[in-house]
Amino acid sequence: MPHEVRGVVARSKGAQVAIETIVVPDPGPGEALVQVQSCGVCHTDLHYREGGINDEFPFLLGHEAAGVVEAVGDGVTDVAPGDFVILNWRAVCGQCRACLRGRPWYCFATHNAAQKMTLADGTELSPALGIGAFAEKTLVHAGQCTKVNPAASPAAAGLLGCGVMAGLGAAINTGGVTRGDSVAVIGCGGVGDAAIAGARLAGAAKIIAVDIDDRKLEWARGFGATDTVNSRETDPVEAIRELTGGHGADVVVEAIGRPETYEQAFYARDLAGTVVLVGVPTPDMKIELPLLEVFGRGGSLKSSWYGDCLPSRDFPMLVDLYLQGRLDLDGFVSETIGLDEVEEAFGKMERGEVLRSVVNL
Ligand code: APR
Ligand code: ZN
Ligand code: ZN
DSSP, rough: OOOOEEEEEEEEETOOEEEEEEEOOOTTTEEEEEEEEEEEEEEHHHHHHHHOOOSSSSSSSOOOOEEEEEOTTTTTOOOOOTOEEEOSEEEOOOHHHHTTTTTGGSSOOOOSSSOOEEEOOOOEEEGGTTOOOOOOOOEGGGGEEEOOOOTTTTHHHGGGGTTHHHHHHHHISSSSOOOOOOOEEEEHHHHHHHHHHHHHHHHHHHEEESSSOOHHHHHHHHHTOOOOOOOHHHHHHHHHHHTTTTEEEEEEEEEEEOOHHHHHHHHTTEEEEEEEESSSOOOTOOOOOHHHHHTTTEEEEEEEGGGGGGHHHHHHOOOOOOHHTOOOOGGGEEEEEEEEGHHHHHHHHHTOOOOOEEOOO
């Protein structure tokens, strides 16, 4: 029997989102039906509703979620009804060229549910990032469910499903931050603050937070920034160099996705240092860099997709660190809201008033 639940749908480009009745099929082979408990509001949800991702409207939004497995389809062995899970958008296939080379965190053929969720009139929905979790229940591929310790708060745990994992992973997995490193993070929203928290976890000695908003810099200190730079008032490249003995940081994480801040990251790193781009640019953006500087500075310029995470490896470990009090996931939850407040939450996100608004279901 299909399930009729409430979900937040973006019907057409730019139109405000609204709560609609969603029809969720019972799980087929390899699928799982999940009762969603919490789902964070992420920039990508807003990009979907603005038509910035693709034109496959209507979208069922929401993808940063935790919940409880209600039912599984044939052949599912990794999760079972009653399991507390974080939903991921990297259900690795095990067979693509990345997986076969032992690099599943790059998997190029990730799994999603085969069956479609629909509106009441049968119109097929496109779930955001193959998840669609601003809904009381959602249907995903079982590989999109990562079992974690149920003692964690769903609001905090769910954030590992996207933005917080992206930031933590940008520092730890992509940037390879390790004990004693100097790290600078440009842009201290939820993603940048997670990179700061990741740098602290990994043992960075100096963590420099850069933002144009003093309130964000204050929050960044809470996650582990040892120094802060307001780049509206101070040249961030000079400030980062000054704070690192004149050299620049070992790892600079760009968590905004803009050419000017990428350029700051490029020049603010030490020789042989690493730049990690985790902020997502728009198609019109371009950068121009002297090729001699690209060569002469050595090191590496990397992008971080979803924090280069492997959900099965990273989610349970990070939840355990959270439960031990070593990773402040609760600090990212600025407010909890209802399903009917997603549109308002987009506004707060755009005005920079929150790190994350989280829908509790
Ligand atoms: N210089 C420094 N900081 C800036 C600048 C700038 N020119 N422009 C914006 N910022 C700061 C904002 O003040 C804010 O604190 O960058 C931060 C961006 O944070 P959010 O808007 O909350 O975004 P977040 O959720 O952290 O995501 C950051 O990562 O995954 C991507 O799509 C996401 O591109 C986005 C980025
Ligand atoms: Zn693969
Ligand atoms: Zn997201």
